[in-house]
Amino acid sequence: MARNLATPTEAELGGPRSVLVMQRRDHQRLDRLLQRVAATAGAERQETLTALCRLVFPHAFAEEAVLWPLLRRVLPDGHELTLRVEQEHQEINELFTELETTEPDTPAYEELLERITALLRADVRDEEDILLPRLQQVAGVGTLRRVGLAWMVVRRTAPTRPHPVVARRPPGNSLAALPLSPLDRSRDRLDQLSRRAPGRIARGCGRVxxxxxxxxxxxxxxxxxxxxxxxxxxA
Structure with a gap:
């Protein structure tokens, strides 16, 4: 049995529809985006940070709604294991919320980015080295694929922005998704339009x-x- 998710093949993790493979793909994309954030500045960095948020928050929401409740059901220490990751997710939400109101390219902004990057990398290690290998130990391939389908559906419909006030567990987070997902995704489309539209339309999109x-x-x-x-x- 693999000790972590870094080296096994897709077949060893249950195939392309396995939630383990889907998680690892997102983590690999996260690593690329974090490298790009560190290597860019100005408008390019802001666009990369937007892409990072659109990856991080739906991914974490799908974990909290689908994966961690399963681990709490099937592992005797599932509560303790998932609580640590939920605490990391909470801090990430709080830091991104603070980043949104901090002036870019200032020492405070750079410090927040460093903290976010370190925390995201620690979160990946906790998941790939501890939680997800434990899931593989107790779940068959069929279960991993069924969970993968549920995870993918939730991820594609989840909120895309930080919401540090809502719960990191059901039923609160599931209830939150109903109003917050359409609000977030509408804002995403408006913000994308405002970057391309002429001034008057851009200002209108910003107001909405x-x-x-x-x-x-x-x-x-x-x-x-x-x-x-x-x-x-x-805490």
Whole structure:
């Protein structure tokens, strides 16, 4: 049995539809994006950070909604294992939220980026070296592929921006996805349009995007969206 996910072939991990293979692909793409963030500046770096967010947050949401509940059911120490990763996810959400309001290319901004990069890399190591190999030990190929399908569906419909207020566990995070996913994805389209449109249209897109952001900020504070979370996640 593989000790981590770094070296096994796709076949050894259950094939291309296995959740282990899907997770590793996302982690490989994450590594490439982090390298690009470190090597770029200005508008190119901002575009790379946008792509990073669109990868990180749906990926983490799918883990929290699909994978970690499964691990808590099938592993005697599943609660402790997943809690550590949920705490990392919470900190990543908080740091990205702070980054959004920090002036780019300042020492404070660079420090936040360094902390985010280190935390994302630590999160990958915890998952590939500990959690996912443990899942492979207790789940057959059929289960890995069924979970992979559920993970992929959730990932493709999940929120795409940081929401540090909502729960990192069901049912709160599942409830949060219903309003926050369309709000986030509408903002993504508006922001993309504003970068390409002439000035007046771009300003209009920006105003609508900010209004949607304010709506999301109100929604994520609704009490039901905090249900299910372990209190120590925010310690």
């Amino acid at each position: 995007s900010r209004a949607l952001a304010a709506t999301a900020g109100v929604v994520e504070h609704l009490p039901p969206l905090r249900r299910g979370e372990d209190p120590s996640t925010r």
